[in-house]
Amino acid sequence: MSKNNKNSNIGKTKRSTDELIDSAIAQQNDWMENRRNFARRFLKTLNIFARPNPKKEENEVALSVNVKETKSRKGLASYWFPILCAIIVVFVAVWVAFFHGGVQKVIVVPPVAEPTIQAVIENPTPSFDIVRIEQEGNIIVAGRWLADESVSIVINGDIVATERTDKNGEFVYSPNRKFDAGNYTISLIGVNGNVKSEENVFVYISEHGYKNSVSLLMTKDGSTLLQAPTMLTDGDLVVSKIDYLDTGRIVVTGDSLPRLRVSLALNDKYLGFARVSDHKHFGLGADVGTLESGKEYKLTVRLHDGDGRTIAEINHEFIMPEMTGDDDTYYTVRKGDCLWIIARNFLRRGILFSIIAERNNIGNPDLIFPKQELQIPTGASK
Numbered sequence: 515m516s517k518n519n520k521n522s523n524i525g526k527t528k529r530s531t532d533e534l535i536d537s538a539i540a541q542q543n544d545w546m547e548n549r550r551n552f553a554r555r556f557l558k559t560l561n562i563f564a565r566p567n568p569k570k571e572e573n574e575v576a577l578s579v580n581v582k583e584t585k586s587r588k589g590l591a592s593y594w595f596p597i598l599c600a601i602i603v604v605f606v607a608v609w610v611a612f613f614h615g616g617v618q619k620v621i622v623v624p625p626v627a628e629p630t631i632q633a634v635i636e637n638p639t640p641s642f643d644i645v646r647i648e649q650e651g652n653i654i655v656a657g658r659w660l661a662d663e664s665v666s667i668v669i670n671g672d673i674v675a676t677e678r679t680d681k682n683g684e685f686v687y688s689p690n691r692k693f694d695a696g697n698y699t700i701s702l703i704g705v706n707g708n709v710k711s712e713e714n715v716f717v718y719i720s721e722h723g724y725k726n727s728v729s730l731l732m733t734k735d736g737s738t739l740l741q742a743p744t745m746l747t748d749g750d751l752v753v754s755k756i757d758y759l760d761t762g763r764i765v766v767t768g769d770s771l772p773r774l775r776v777s778l779a780l781n782d783k784y785l786g787f788a789r790v791s792d793h794k795h796f797g798l799g800a801d802v803g804t805l806e807s808g809k810e811y812k813l814t815v816r817l818h819d820g821d822g823r824t825i826a827e828i829n830h831e832f833i834m835p836e837m838t839g840d841d842d843t844y845y846t847v848r849k850g851d852c853l854w855i856i857a858r859n860f861l862r863r864g865i866l867f868s869i870i871a872e873r874n875n876i877g878n879p880d881l882i883f884p885k886q887e888l889q890i891p892t893g894a895s896k
Contacts, residue, residue, distance in 0.1 A: 638659065638660065638709075639659075639704070639709050639710065639711050639712050640657055640658070640659040640665050640702035640703070640704050640709065640710075640711045641657055641658055641659070641702075641711060641712075641713065642655070642656075642657045642700075642702070642711070642713060642715055642731060643656045643657050643658060643684075644656040644657075645700060645715040645717060645729045645731070646729060647693075647717065647719055647727040647729060650692055651692035651693055651694075651719065652688070652689055652690065652691060652692055652693060653689070653693055653698070653700075653717060654686070654687070654688045655667055655686070655687040655688075655700060655715075656684070656685070656686045656687075657684075657685060657702060657711075658679065658682075658683045658684050658685070659679050659683055659685070659702075659704050659709075660679065660683055660704070660706070661679055661680070661681050661682065661683045662678070662679060662680075662681065663678070663679050663683075663704060663705070663706050664676050664677070664678055664679075664704075664705035664706065665677055665678075665679060665685050665702055665703070665704055665705065666702070666703040666704075666705055667687045667700065667702060668700065668701045668702065668703060669698055669699070669700050670698055670699055671699075673703070674689070675687050675689065676705065693719055694719070695719050695720060695721040696718075696719060696833070697716065697717070697718055697719075697833050698716075698717040698718075698719070699714055699715070699716055699717075700714065700715040700716075700717060701713075701714045701715075713731060714731075715729060715731050716728075716729075717729050718832060718833075746768075746815075746828050746830055747828065748817075748826040748827055748828050749817075749825070749826040750770055750771050750817065750825075750826060751768070751770045751776070751815065751816075751817040751826035751827070751828055752768050752769045752770065753766060753767075753768040753815050753828050753830070754767055754768045754769065755767045755768075756813065756830065757843055757845075757860075758802075758805060758834075759843060759860065759892045760892065761892050762801055762802060762803045762804050762805075763799055763800065763801050763802065763860070763862065763892075764778075764780070764785075764799070764800060764802045764813070765797065765798070765799040765859050765860055766778055766797070766798050766799075766813070766815060767795070767796065767797045767798075767845075767848075768795075768796055768815070769790075769794045769795055769796070770790045770794060770796060770817050770826075771790060771794065771817070772790055772791065772792050772793070772794055773789060773790060773792070774789070774790050774817060774818060774819060774820070775787050775788070775789060775790075775817075775818040775822075776788055776789075776790060776796045776798060776815060776816065776817055776818070777815070777816045777818060778798050778800055778813070778814070778815055778816075779813075779814040779815075779816070780800075780802050780811060780812070780813055780814075781811060781812055782812070782814065785800035785801075785802065786798065786800045787818075791850040792850060793848070793849045793850035795848045795849065795850055795851070797851075797855060797856070797859045798815075798859065799858065799859030799860060799862070801862070805834045806834060807834050808833060808834065809833065809834050810831060810832070810833050810834075811831070811832060811833075811834060812829060812830070812831045813829070813830045813831075813832070814827065814828070814829050814830075815827070815828045815830075816828075843860070843889075843890045843892055844887055844888065844889055844890065845860065845887070845888045845890055846885060846886070846887050846888075847882050847883060847884055847885065847886040847887075847888060848884055848885075849884045851882065851884075852867075852880070852882070853867035853870055853871060853876075853879050853880075853882060854867050856870060856888065856890070857869070857870055860890045860892060861890070861892070867879055869891055870888060870889075870890060870891070873888075873889050873890075873891050874888050874889055
């Protein structure tokens with residue numbers, strides 16, 4: 515009986531499995547049918563939308579025209595500034611071409627240089643260019659005046675020669691004779707009209723040769739060194755210029771070994787000392803009082819080592835000339851100079867540097883340049 519029960523259960527299980535399979539097939543068929551129906555409806559809908567609609571086409575055409583017109587209007591409006599600029603440029607070009615250019619052509623600028631030149635050359639006086647002591651002891655004088663005119667050279671009050679100027683107004687006096695050691699004052703006289711030069715040249719010819727001689731241009735505004743003594747040397751000590759001011763002050767400049775001391779004495783009277791700069795230059799000023807014209811003096815410059823011993827010495831003997839300038843002198847700036855030291859040497863006090871700066875139109879007193887020529891108002895220290 516147990517066998518019968520087993521057989522009956524197996525039969526039931528088989529029948530239920532077939533039913534499940536049939537049910538699944540039926541559901542799949544239903545799903546496929548639904549998909550086919552959905553696809554038919556979808557394609558039918560697309561077919562409806564694909565059919566032409568005259569009214570809709572007319573609306574779409576009208577809409578596109580409106581959009582194009584709107585875009586065209588907006589495009590023109592967005593370019594208003596460049597268009598305006600182009601119109602302005604065209605207007606300016608037309609104005610320059612037809613109106614402004616014509617006005618420029620009518621303008622005539624009168625020459626103004628000719629009256630100025632006439633004023634400058636009116637009543638000229640003979641002037642010096644060069645006064646040089648040559649190796650042989652003769653003196654060469656070069657200058658200028660009116661073209662094709664005669665100029666007389668006057669030495670110590672006597673006319674020694676008369677030279678003719680060339681077409682450029684230049685002349686040269688170069689005698690062959692040797693001048694004796696001593697002082698000479700040279701001036702010029704224009705023969706036509708007896709016109710005298712406004713400036714003189716003081717010449718000192720040294721007994722030790724032309725290299726120790728001095729040529730100095732003397733004007734109403736001061737003095738300018740034309741030829742400096744080149745043999746005022748002793749070893750490493752070199753004196754390049756000696757200035758005597760009408761204020762009774764003497765200034766000596768030169769070159770030597772850096773950071774050593776240089777002292778100054780007049781007729782063996784000690785006047786003071788100064789340090790040599792790192793650039794090997796020195797300047798030393800001292801009050802000596804009034805020096806008498808025509809009297810002989812001896813100036814002594816000494817170089818001292820670190821222990822104060824004299825290692826070089828220069829003795830310069832000279833006869834004091836007559837002073838002609840009483841207001842200013844000139845100084846050439848050297849490397850390492852400053853206005854404070856220059857003012858101390860020439861004007862006694864460094865605080866007076868602003869006077870030198872003002873006279874030479876120096877905006878920044880801390881900024882001066884080598885080889886710059888300064889006008890020193892010596893009268894400011896009186």
